[in-house]
Amino acid sequence: MEELQEGFTEKYPNIEINDNPVAGGGGTNLQAVIRQKVLEGDPPSTWQDWPGANLQDYVDAGALKDISYIFEGEIEENYGDGALLSARAGDEENPYVAMPLNIHRVNNVFWDIASVEEAGVDMTSIGDPREYVEVLEQLDGELDIAPLGLSMAVPWTILQLWNANLVGLHGVEAYEGFQNGDDVTSEVEEALEVTQTQMGFATEDASSVGSDAARLKLPQGDAVSLMEGDWAAGNLFAAENYEYGDDWGHAPYPGTDGVYTINTDGFPYPKPNPTPDATDKWMEWVGSAEAQRRFCQPKGAIPCRTDVDMSEFSELLQNQADDYQSGTGILTLAHGDGVTPQQGTSLKNAMARFRDQGNVQATAQSLMDAMTL
Amino acid sequence: MSAINKIKSTLENGSSPEEHSKEGRIRSYLRSDFIRSMPFWLPPTLLMGLFVYGGIFWNFVISLTDFSGVVRPEYALSNFDFEMYTRMLGDPSFHAAARNTILLLVVFTLLCLLVGLLLAILVDNLLKWQSILRTVFLLPFALSFVVTGVFWQWMYNPEIGTINTMFNLLGLDALALNWLGNPSLRLGAVMFALIWQYGGYAMIIYLASLRTIPQEHYEAAKVDGAGFFVTYWKVIIPQLSSASVSIAVVIMVFSLKAFAWLYTVFGSNPGPAADILGVMMYRVAFSANQWAYGAAIGSVLFVGTVMIVTPYLYYQYKRGEL
Numbered sequence: 135m136e137e138l139q140e141g142f143t144e145k146y147p148n149i150e151i152n153d154n155p156v157a158g159g160g161g162t163n164l165q166a167v168i169r170q171k172v173l174e175g176d177p178p179s180t181w182q183d184w185p186g187a188n189l190q191d192y193v194d195a196g197a198l199k200d201i202s203y204i205f206e207g208e209i210e211e212n213y214g215d216g217a218l219l220s221a222r223a224g225d226e227e228n229p230y231v232a233m234p235l236n237i238h239r240v241n242n243v244f245w246d247i248a249s250v251e252e253a254g255v256d257m258t259s260i261g262d263p264r265e266y267v268e269v270l271e272q273l274d275g276e277l278d279i280a281p282l283g284l285s286m287a288v289p290w291t292i293l294q295l296w297n298a299n300l301v302g303l304h305g306v307e308a309y310e311g312f313q314n315g316d317d318v319t320s321e322v323e324e325a326l327e328v329t330q331t332q333m334g335f336a337t338e339d340a341s342s343v344g345s346d347a348a349r350l351k352l353p354q355g356d357a358v359s360l361m362e363g364d365w366a367a368g369n370l371f372a373a374e375n376y377e378y379g380d381d382w383g384h385a386p387y388p389g390t391d392g393v394y395t396i397n398t399d400g401f402p403y404p405k406p407n408p409t410p411d412a413t414d415k416w417m418e419w420v421g422s423a424e425a426q427r428r429f430c431q432p433k434g435a436i437p438c439r440t441d442v443d444m445s446e447f448s449e450l451l452q453n454q455a456d457d458y459q460s461g462t463g464i465l466t467l468a469h470g471d472g473v474t475p476q477q478g479t480s481l482k483n484a485m486a487r488f489r490d491q492g493n494v495q496a497t498a499q500s501l502m503d504a505m506t507l
Numbered sequence: 508m509s510a511i512n513k514i515k516s517t518l519e520n521g522s523s524p525e526e527h528s529k530e531g532r533i534r535s536y537l538r539s540d541f542i543r544s545m546p547f548w549l550p551p552t553l554l555m556g557l558f559v560y561g562g563i564f565w566n567f568v569i570s571l572t573d574f575s576g577v578v579r580p581e582y583a584l585s586n587f588d589f590e591m592y593t594r595m596l597g598d599p600s601f602h603a604a605a606r607n608t609i610l611l612l613v614v615f616t617l618l619c620l621l622v623g624l625l626l627a628i629l630v631d632n633l634l635k636w637q638s639i640l641r642t643v644f645l646l647p648f649a650l651s652f653v654v655t656g657v658f659w660q661w662m663y664n665p666e667i668g669t670i671n672t673m674f675n676l677l678g679l680d681a682l683a684l685n686w687l688g689n690p691s692l693r694l695g696a697v698m699f700a701l702i703w704q705y706g707g708y709a710m711i712i713y714l715a716s717l718r719t720i721p722q723e724h725y726e727a728a729k730v731d732g733a734g735f736f737v738t739y740w741k742v743i744i745p746q747l748s749s750a751s752v753s754i755a756v757v758i759m760v761f762s763l764k765a766f767a768w769l770y771t772v773f774g775s776n777p778g779p780a781a782d783i784l785g786v787m788m789y790r791v792a793f794s795a796n797q798w799a800y801g802a803a804i805g806s807v808l809f810v811g812t813v814m815i816v817t818p819y820l821y822y823q824y825k826r827g828e829l
Contacts, residue, residue, distance in 0.1 A: 162793060162794075165793070166793060169577050169796070172577050173577055173579055191575075191576035191577050191578075191796050192576075192577055194576055194577075194578065195576060195577040195578045197577055286688065287660075287687070287772065287773055287774070288773065288774045288776070289776050289778070337666065338665050338666050338685070339664045339665050339666040339667070339668075339688075340688065341685060341687050341688025341689075342660055342661075342663055342664040342665065342668070342685075342686075342687045342688065343664070356666075475794060475795050475796045476575070476795045476796060476797060478794070478795075479790060479791070479794045479795035480795070482776055483600055483776065483790075486776045486777070486778035486779065486782075487599075487778065487779050489778055490690035490778045490779055490780050491690070491779070
């Protein structure tokens with residue numbers, strides 16, 4: 135964030151950034167403060183948030199400005215389709231209302247190379263989630279450690295896994311059908327069944343650990359593979375004596391090759407805006423190749439633009455950027471891009487219930503009901 | 508005629524035959540305790556009224572609207588209805604959260620009283636180490652829920668947690684369970700952690716109460732041939748009833764606030780097995796932006812709290828302590 139602000143101040147030395155961090159709650163407190171300020175008609179110039187459908191409540195309230203004039207031209211040409219959809223708050227019908235900055239890919243599988251070699255498994259050739267389950271069975275039989283690192287103390291990790299299974303088994307069409315509220319019961323149920331089987335392969339303490347601890351199961355030698363967003367790579371890169379390519383590997387989640395499940399971070403443009411000129415310039419800066427290069431590289435995410443110089447990025451992110459450019463971008467259901475806050479909360483509710491009760495039919499119905507909210 | 512009207516009429520009437528006596532009455536009225544104590548009780552009353560009772564009232568008003576997202580609701584009588592309350596009745600999440608909240612209230616409170624009483628009797632009968640043990644048992648009460656939440660999350664970890672490691676060492680492998688993972692054990696595990704934290708509080712109040720019982724009662728019981736258990740059961744414990752009531756009220760109110768513990772361990776969604784109304788209210792309001800529904804859950808929680816506290820206040824009132 136400092137990098138982003140520094141670059142802006144270098145470019146526009148006469149605009150002063152008044153950064154107001156809101157402490158606590160991992161962003162939840164910030165959300166509460168912003169909503170209050172928007173309700174009072176006194177929003178800040180901008181704030182950091184998940185773009186996509188996460189902003190739908192603001193769009194409904196008419197609290198975000200149409201910033202097509204900023205997007206038209208070179209930003210629109212250089213942004214990937216998924217990022218542009220996020221900029222429209224997840225709906226083609228909406229105008230552009232936010233500037234996405236970076237993208238995390240959600241559909242990934244990571245693994246510990248020594249362990250899979252010991253078990254004689256090739257993680258890069260797994261065709262779909264069902265084959266992945268067979269691999270997990272094989273790993274379980276061959277090795278003493280758990281085949282899957284997964285946090286089940288929180289429901290979003292399970293939702294994320296199910297989202298990947300749905301796309302891995304039935305492709306982007308099933309995902310789109312689900313998102314549009316169509317009846318895709320059998321597809322949703324099948325993905326749930328696979329998810330349920332996979333949960334059985336998780337580490338014994340899956341329900342007592344958070345997502346950070348679950349990611350660290352790989353370098354600690356307590357789990358073989360991990361289905362997570364590529365922010366998990368940050369934890370793996372940070373682990374001592376644990377190198378990408380030598381000690382751990384990465385691939386798109388089985389069956390989702392060619393699909394890029396997008397989770398963006400960015401800046402909404404509220405109206406009435408206290409500093410329209412400066413905010414315009416900030417949005418243009420955030421949408422520029424230079425800003426995205428400076429911000430994304432240390433954050434460990436790829437830029438929304440496809441023309442950013444990737445030479446300083448890690449090999450992993452370079453591969454991800456290639457996949458982003460050649461693949462189909464869809465917006466994640468487990469975070470903010472693909473679902474409204476109400477839908478997201480209901481999906482997580484359904485998953486928490488699924489974790490505890492394991493009822494596939496009831497969960498499929500609750501998940502589909504959530505999308506009609 | 509009320510006092511204010513009397514003043515008014517006095518001022519309006521100006522001079523009258525009764526002027527002098529009225530002036531005298533005003534003067535004595537101004538000198539009364541009611542007026543003279545006003546600077547002390549009026550500001551806090553107004554502040555409390557506005558920020559506490561006003562807040563509660565406003566919360567109720569919001570629960571009658573359909574406030575969601577970031578669009579202000581219209582506060583008009585024609586828009587008010589009980590839709591959010593009827594929605595609750597058909598919401599399985601609410602049923603689970605309400606059930607768990609009641610279970611927590613009843614079971615946790617009773618167990619806490621029992622543990623506190625046993626600890627108090629134990630400490631009271633010790634000849635040595637009394638003050639050290641008192642501190643040891645009370646210490647968890649001083650910790651915040653966030654600290655104890657993380658602490659117990661580690662304790663309950665089925666792979667590396669202290670509890671299962673201990674069971675395994677003792678050869679009791681069958682008892683080394685997945686405490687937080689298994690939905691049928693989860694609420695029990697939460698209660699156990701909370702009892703660990705609040706048992707010490709119950710102990711200290713009981714201990715203070717035990718100290719007020721004259722030594723003669725023990726001696727008289729002994730002379731009458733009562734043993735240790737009979738002495739406590741028939742003579743001492745019945746004298747602790749007022750302590751039990753006040754501990755129970757405090758513990759019950761704390762159990763409604765178990766939110767922080769659950770939020771630390773499970774985030775805003777502990778699942779139907781351990782969800783409570785406080786967590787659900789937060790989730791509905793702050794994650795889903797369903798303000799009116801969240802406010803309705805808050806109102807239900809408030810009514811629940813009043814139902815707990817009212818009998819206590821009445822009890823105190825009857826005893827002349829209020």
